[in-house]
Amino acid sequence: MQLNGIIAISGRPGLFKVIAQGKNSVIVESMIDKKRFPAYATERISTLDDISVFTYEEDVKLTDIFEKMLALYPTEGPSHKADMKELEAAMAQFLPNWDQDRVYPSDVRKLFQWYNLLIKAGSFEAAKAEETAEAAKEVKAPKAEAPKKKAPAASAGPKAAKPAAPKKPTAVKTGSSRGK
Numbered sequence: 001m002q003l004n005g006i007i008a009i010s011g012r013p014g015l016f017k018v019i020a021q022g023k024n025s026v027i028v029e030s031m032i033d034k035k036r037f038p039a040y041a042t043e044r045i046s047t048l049d050d051i052s053v054f055t056y057e058e059d060v061k062l063t064d065i066f067e068k069m070l071a072l073y074p075t076e077g078p079s080h081k082a083d084m085k086e087l088e089a090a091m092a093q094f095l096p097n098w099d100q101d102r103v104y105p106s107d108v109r110k111l112f113q114w115y116n117l118l119i120k121a122g123s124f125e126a127a128k129a130e131e132t133a134e135a136a137k138e139v140k141a142p143k144a145e146a147p148k149k150k151a152p153a154a155s156a157g158p159k160a161a162k163p164a165a166p167k168k169p170t171a172v173k174t175g176s177s178r179g180k
Contacts, residue, residue, distance in 0.1 A: 065095060
């Protein structure tokens with residue numbers, strides 16, 4: 001699953017889609033209300049592909065977590081406004097070894113909020129469509145190439161190359177012409 005072009009901006013609610021890149025900023029569109037605005041380099045911007053969740057063994061990428069959530073909740077996950085114990089129990093279903101000391105409750109709520117936002121925006125369907133299109137390209141057998149035609153030999157016909165004209169000898173000056 002690839003969520004290219006979807007970012008989170010620290011201090012702003014929701015997720016954003018990158019629309020264009022300016023000289024000193026990135027133009028983003030909110031996935032909540034579809035408003036566009038510039039996000040400057042001074043803001044803390046994170047792409048969803050770069051975010052991981054702490055576990056007791058090794059960190060798990062957010063895209064992998066969303067795949068597990070999609071298998072468990074195909075239409076919509078629990079609301080991020082639900083009771084924290086309910087969210088922790090739901091998280092234990094798809095990520096049983098998450099580190100409860102280093103993953104804050106606000107992070108758990110944000111995870112469910114982002115998942116539901118991406119479901120509503122249809123980002124997972126777009127990602128599935130891209131993956132199936134790429135898989136179909138790989139599965140198709142390459143077309144047999146037509147035999148290459150040899151270039152015809154040069155003929156003495158009207159399109160034959162003209163012989164090069166003889167070069168004129170050039171005069172070579174010796175000495176200096178200064179001071180004369």
